[in-house]
Amino acid sequence: MKGLQLAYAKFYNHKYKQDGHLFQGPYQNRQISSRASFLRVKKYIETNPLKDGLVKDIAKWPFSQLTLPI
Secondary structure (H helix, E strand, O other), X not given: OHHHHHHHHHHHHHHOOOOOOOOOXXXXXXXXXXXXXXXXXXXXXXXXXXXXXXXXXXXXXXXXXXXXXX
16 A cells, blocks of 8 residues: 555656645644634534535535434
């Protein structure tokens, strides 16, 4: 797997004229310190499929909290 990931990273970096680790930039780690922050992050995550055009109705997303059994 390491060789496969290395080969893909080299291919991707060459194709898009980038360098370094494939996922080095966009991800951040922050502590959620309040309920308001938690709800904001939860809403952001849950609405991503809708914003990205993967579904027109969030209830149709198979991983939505609305469709998971409780």
